[in-house]
Each structure stands twice: as C-alpha cells, then as structure tokens.
Amino acid sequence: xxxxxxxxxxxxxxxxxxxxxxxxxxxxxxxxxxxxxxxxxxxxxxxxxxxxxxxxxxxxxxxxxxxxxxxxxxxxxxxxxxxxxxxxxxxxxxxxxxxxxxxxxxxxxxxxxxxxxxxxxxxxxxxxxxxxxxxxxxxxxxxxxxxxxxxxxxxxxxxxxxxxxxxxxxxxxxxxxxxxxxxxxxxxxxxxxxxxxxxxxxxxxxxxxxxxxxxxxxxxxxxxxxxxxxxxxxxxxxxxxxxxxxxxxxxxxxxxxxxxxxxxxxxxxxxxxxxxxxxxxxxxxxxxxxxxxxxxxxxxxxxxxxxxxxxxxxxxxxxxxxxxxxxxxxxxxxxxxxxxxxxxxxxxx
Numbered sequence: 574x575x576x577x578x579x580x581x582x583x584x585x586x587x588x589x590x591x592x593x594x595x596x597x598x599x600x601x602x603x604x605x606x607x608x609x610x611x612x613x614x615x616x617x618x619x620x621x622x623x624x625x626x627x628x629x630x631x632x633x634x635x636x637x638x639x640x641x642x643x644x645x646x647x648x649x650x651x652x653x654x655x656x657x658x659x660x661x662x663x664x665x666x667x668x669x670x671x672x673x674x675x676x677x678x679x680x681x682x683x684x685x686x687x688x689x690x691x692x693x694x695x696x697x698x699x700x701x702x703x704x705x706x707x708x709x710x711x712x713x714x715x716x717x718x719x720x721x722x723x724x725x726x727x728x729x730x731x732x733x734x735x736x737x738x739x740x741x742x743x744x745x746x747x748x749x750x751x752x753x754x755x756x757x758x759x760x761x762x763x764x765x766x767x768x769x770x771x772x773x774x775x776x777x778x779x780x781x782x783x784x785x786x787x788x789x790x791x792x793x794x795x796x797x798x799x800x801x802x803x804x805x806x807x808x809x810x811x812x813x814x815x816x817x818x819x820x821x822x823x824x825x826x827x828x829x830x831x832x833x834x835x836x837x838x839x840x841x842x843x844x845x846x847x848x849x850x851x852x853x854x855x856x857x858x859x860x861x862x863x864x865x866x867x868x869x870x871x872x873x874x875x876x877x878x879x880x881x882x883x884x885x886x887x888x889x890x891x892x893x894x895x896x897x898x899x900x901x902x903x904x905x906x907x908x909x910x911x912x913x914x915x916x917x918x919x920x921x922x
Contacts, residue, residue: 605632606639606652608774610853637736637762651856654738656835668859673852676895678794678817681805688803695750704768731790734771736762742851746839795893809848822895825850875919
C-alpha cells in the first residue's frame, strides 16, 4: 500500500511539473480579432516570443470574432478596431478594458488603367458605396479629378464579408459625413450593403480589387501599399485633400482621449489629419482570476501588453502604422495598472 501511495505521489509530482512547465516554462497566450493591425501584431508577437520565452498565438479573424471569442473566454485577449459600445460592455458579466496599440488608416483603393492618383470627396465615396455613382467617368468624379482621363467603365464595389473593425471605421466615417448613408446603412462591424461583392479580411478585399478592373474597395493602408495598389486622397473637414500617411494619421489623433481610451478619430477636426483614421485596441478582462487562470498567466499577459505600448511602438512606423501619441500611452498605462488578479493589481502603481 505504501509503495502504491508513493507511486501516486510521484505521478502527482510529474503532472504537477508538467503544469508548472506549461505556465512557467513557456506560457502560451491566445488572442484573436482584427486583421487591420495583423502585420504589426505579427511582428510584435514574434519579437516578444523570442525575447521572453512566451508563445503568442494570434488568429486574425476580424474584430467581431475577436470580441466574441473574448466574451466566450476562449482567448486571453481580443483585438478590435471598433471599440466596444456601452451596450456591448454591459452585456458582459465581467468588466472589459481597452488598450490602444497603434493607429492606422482605412484607405480607398481601386483598379484603373495606370492607377492614377485620385481625389475623393466624402459624398462621392458615400454615393459610390450606395450604388448611386455607377461609372468611373461620372461627372462628379471628373470635376474633382480634371487632369485624369477617367474610363467609361462600370464601378465594381468590393466590401468586407466578415464582421470587421475596418468596416466599422469606414462606416463610422461615412455616417458622420453623409446623412443618407447614416439613415440607410449606418455604422457597424457588419452591414447590409446596398451594392457590391464581399471579400474576407483586408487581404480578401485587396485581392479582389487587384484582380477586377474597375473595382473599388476599402482596406487598411498597409494592405494597399504591400500590394502596390493606389490609394485615394480624401477631402477632410478642413477642405484639404489628404494623402493617407503615417504623418497625416498621427495628426488625426490630435484629439482628447477619454480615460477608457474609447475615441473615434473619423472626420477629425485636425486641419491636416487624414479623415479615415483610427486607433486599434486589444481588449481584456479587468479582473484576470477567471476560468481557473493562474496568476503567472495573467501576469504574462499584462507584461506583454505593457511591452506593446512601450518597446513595441518602434515597430509601428516601418510597417506603415502610426505609433501611439504620448497622451495615448499615458492612458494605456493607467488602464494596464487597473488590471487585477483577485483584486490585486498585476502591475506596480
């Protein structure tokens, strides 16, 4: 009997060691969500994993999927380009916090002969995606692009087919600048589109636009640049046609950020800001002691998030994202210091 009990004890030590190794030896952190910042996150998580012996598994399934998976508690963090609404937050039985990670731009991209640089007004963009402007040589497009030889070609609208923060940013912008869009379509991660065909993720939309002559779509800036696709200049609130760039996206963020960091930058007041810009966020539960999670796992998650908003920012600009402005970093620090395990902060005050 003694030998049997001793054997059980050894087995317990063995499996306990396995559990300790999985948490302390190389913890795996799971995340899912936005495709908008995926190139940035892919770089960050690879660098962090190599430096700190923490495996990070991130699936770019769209912002809507990231929120759902966090609510289902199948991931440690979600990623979203559309901050959760008050109603969505109230539907969670535990408090969720938002940590901004960088800024990006949603751009208008198209496939025309020679891919000329085009200018777009807010109403032209809205009417194209409402299906009211049907041809590229429409007089309204020609009026703002008098030096471009626009073809007599049908416009093929391409939009996202999945729940998407990129769609939320784009539709949030159009809802702010066009009353008809606001009433007929509105803003959201998923929409009932008046016209067009759908592609999954930013890569799906970029791929369809590139394959189809006459197509127009909206994607994150890096997807257009990575695929050598043209990006349109957009007239902002100050009446200037702004080229989407790291500088013009950074300028768009020159607004007050609330303590919970949930703020929209679309149709920015900034004179030289690109008007379809946005922060993107990682979302986590404020209290980390749920579903039997260990304190080591919770601490590893918060340490990762702290690194992202500090050391990780140097990787933003080379990938065509704008790093967080100083005020956003301070707000992110405040949010991270509020994250607890059994009521105790995981980071020093």
